Amino acid sequence: xxxxxxxxxxxxxLARQAASSFDSKPPGAVHVTHAxxxxxxxxxxxxxxxxxxxxxxxxxxVRNPRITLADLPQxxxxxxxxxxxxxxxxxxxxDALLSRRADVALDALERLGALDVWLPEVASLVGFGFGDVQxxxxxxxxxxxxxxxxxRLAVRWGALFHDVxxxxxxxxxxxxxxxxxxxxxxxxxMFRKRIANRLGFAGxxxxxxxxxxxxxxxxxxxxxxWTDNAVRRFYRDVDGGLDDLLALSxxxxxxxxxxxxxxxxxxxxxxxxRIRALRAEDARxxxxxxxxxxxxxxxxxxxxxxxxxxxxxxxxxAVDTGELAAGAEASVYVEWLRxxxxx
Numbered sequence: 001x002x003x004x005x006x007x008x009x010x011x012x013x014l015a016r017q018a019a020s021s022f023d024s025k026p027p028g029a030v031h032v033t034h035a036x037x038x039x040x041x042x043x044x045x046x047x048x049x050x051x052x053x054x055x056x057x058x059x060x061x062v063r064n065p066r067i068t069l070a071d072l073p074q075x076x077x078x079x080x081x082x083x084x085x086x087x088x089x090x091x092x093x094x095d096a097l098l099s100r101r102a103d104v105a106l107d108a109l110e111r112l113g114a115l116d117v118w119l120p121e122v123a124s125l126v127g128f129g130f131g132d133v134q135x136x137x138x139x140x141x142x143x144x145x146x147x148x149x150x151x152r153l154a155v156r157w158g159a160l161f162h163d164v165x166x167x168x169x170x171x172x173x174x175x176x177x178x179x180x181x182x183x184x185x186x187x188x189x190m191f192r193k194r195i196a197n198r199l200g201f202a203g204x205x206x207x208x209x210x211x212x213x214x215x216x217x218x219x220x221x222x223x224x225x226w227t228d229n230a231v232r233r234f235y236r237d238v239d240g241g242l243d244d245l246l247a248l249s250x251x252x253x254x255x256x257x258x259x260x261x262x263x264x265x266x267x268x269x270x271x272x273x274r275i276r277a278l279r280a281e282d283a284r285x286x287x288x289x290x291x292x293x294x295x296x297x298x299x300x301x302x303x304x305x306x307x308x309x310x311x312x313x314x315x316x317x318a319v320d321t322g323e324l325a326a327g328a329e330a331s332v333y334v335e336w337l338r339x340x341x342x343x
Contacts, residue, residue, distance in 0.1 A: 048083030050076040054112050055084065055092040061108065062099035069104065072111055081117040086200050089118055093199075097156040103143040106160070118199065121164045121190055128167050138163055141254050149251035154205055155244050158212030159251055161191055165213075188214035211241045212248050219249040220264075222271045228278060235275045246272055287319040287326040288312065288333065295330040300337060311337060 054073050061067040081089075096105035109115050115123040125139045142163055149159040165187030169180045188210050196206045215238060226234075238245055246268060253264045292315075293308055302308045315333050318324040324336055 047077075047079050048085065048088075049080070050074065051080040051084040051114070052088060054114070055088060058092055058096055058105060058108055062096050062101045062105050065101070069107055069111065072108060075111070075113050078113065078117050081114055086198070089114070090199055094153060097146065097160065098151045098153060102156065103147040106143050106146065119195070121195060122160060124167045125163065136254075138166055144254045145248075145251045148254070150247045152244065152247070154208040154212065155247050155251075157201075157205075157209045158216070158244070158248055161187060161195065161209065161213050162216045162248065162252065163187065164190055164195075184214055184217050208241055208244060211238075212244060215241070215245055216248055216252065219245060219268060219271060220252075222267055224267075224270065226271075226274075228274075231271070231274050232278055232282070234271075235279070242275070285326070288315055289327065289330050292330050292333060296334060296337070299334045310342070314340075314342070 050073075054076055057073050061071070093109070096102060096109070099105060110123065110126055115126075122142075125142055128138045142160060145162065146156055146159040149155045163183065165183035165185070166180045168190075169183040169186055171179045171181065173179060191201075191210055191213055195201070196210070201209060218234070218238070222234075235242055249268055250265065253261055255261050255264070293304070293312060296302055296311055297304060297308060300311075302311060315324065315336070318336065319326050324333065
């Protein structure tokens with residue numbers, strides 16, 4: 001059975017409504033003027049001293065497990081965070097996200113007020129879904145995904161942003177079930193139109209983070225019924241970022257149910273194994289000439305069917321064992337099949 005491997009998309013009306021919502025500022029967001037220089041029109045370099053000290057404390061904290069959130073410095077003002085500069089904030093954030101205490105670092109940045117200024121889209125996840133019996137605490141889930149992700153910069157940032165579209169796409173159906181139709185698409189658009197410019201994500205890193213946010217659900221739709229052609233379409237669609245997407249998909253499994261987690265990891269491993277096998281098969285030189293199936297069908301009266309597939313496999317096997325030459329004229333293979341009828 002052929003399975004569609006295109007990204008799951010919401011109904012057009014929901015997608016339009018969700019995608020248009022990020023054009024307005026998130027509730028409570030603080031506007032950052034001149035984001036690339038890191039300075040607002042009202043802030044000076046000296047205003048950022050307390051925020052810079054907070055970032056220096058963060059750099060020590062992520063390397064010293066004896067330092068906890070109870071040791072947080074005084075919370076800098078929003079003006080101080082605006083004055084600290086995008087280069088300083090990005091450098092400190094990159095360092096923290098790649099650390100073994102990335103989840104603790106995110107809690108620290110939230111409590112220190114940095115997310116409200118620099119990443120209001122992430123700040124909106126705090127408390128979102130908490131206590132909702134129909135859905136998990138998105139902020140807690142996000143921190144676990146970041147911590148579980150391989151320490152590659154694009155993957156860790158992709159993990160942080162992968163669900164930022166959820167607050168804007170939450171809906172409840174008539175049965176009371178919570179949905180987030182189109183949250184991957186909306187989250188990727190939020191990243192491209194706001195976050196990337198604000199934090200200076202550009203070039204390959206920015207493109208890879210955008211890709212991971214947009215595609216982060218695709219692997220979860222895999223099941224063993226996908227045909228080889230469906231698997232091929234999938235890996236060709238995502239080939240450049242496949243390893244990072246597989247890594248993010250593994251990290252995105254945060255269920256506490258052991259069997260459910262094991263099944264999800266098995267599905268990812270099975271897909272990765274099939275991709276490796278198909279890549280190896282596709283990389284082999286083509287032993288049989290293109291269009292041979294049609295020639296066999298006409299010359300031997302074999303209709304497109306399982307029987308034709310068996311004939312092609314017999315020819316391939318004969319080439320592999322050296323009984324037949326690779327890349328010969330189609331007539332050579334026709335005559336071989338005539339001389340070697342299947343028992």
